[in-house]
Amino acid sequence: MRRSRAPGRSRSAFAAVALLAPALLVPALLAAPGGSGETVSLTGDGPGQRLDVTLTQVVDPAAPARSSTPEPDGSDRLVAVRFHLENTGTADYEDSPAASAHLLDATGQRFTGLNLPTTAGPHFPDTLTLRPGGAAEGLVTFRLPKDAGPAAVQFALNGGFADDVGQWSLP
Structure with a gap:
């Protein structure tokens, strides 16, 4: 499966390595470029879809905001990741x-x-709409096992299914 890439643009080799050799997953993941504050320009599957995505913060652990939200049960925890999104398409x-x-x-x-x-x-709301030139910032939450060590965050347009995937390694 080929991944689309803009000329001269460096992307993580994670996905290609994962497809070709799952046993190499951890070394590729740990060697992935990027980090908090880096902006990655991503394209979607449709014409004119382009988004600059910046990972700006990781909150680990994160506490649920409402009493109606289930608390982690001791075997898991919440991690919140803040993104800045700008529609450059x-x-x-x-x-x-x-x-x-x-x-x-x-x-x-x-x-x-x-x-x-x-x-x-x-x-972020369930569905975010940004006109060209528009920007938004918000958090996305993940539920992980308590002992899991976050290593990387990925973002792709089209509900995560676009071929162009940004990746940030976590310290």
């Missing part, structure tokens, strides 16, 4: 940032983002 961005985001632990297990409010700050 010519088409409207209408998508779910939570479905577009994934967190990977040190063993390569992948966790999909949730629309679960925490006390870490404001979260």
